Amino acid sequence: MSPENRSPAIAAAIILAGAALVIYFLPAIVLWIGNFSPALGFAVGAALLLSFFLVFWLRARYQQRHKR
Structure with missing residues (x-):
């Protein structure tokens, strides 16, 4: 698992x-x-x-904003 994929995986596991x-x-x-x-x-x-569901929705919005 690359370092770029590790952080989202850890965040999802905690959630x-x-x-x-x-x-x-x-x-x-x-x-x-x-x-x-x-x-x-x-x-x-x-x-x-x-x-x-609100946590995952907010996380998706955050990721969309910071992906650009």
Whole structure:
């Protein structure tokens, strides 16, 4: 693996590891927050799931800007 390919691979691995941790603990987090407010539990769960896609979307935009 060349040095140019190593940095994106490490970044993607870190992002995926973080997402895996969030998804692993997501049911416990949502149920705990859902004890206070079911709507808030839903909102937090949806935000955590959407943040996974938001990180990759932001990374793609960053790479498009700095590729030129």
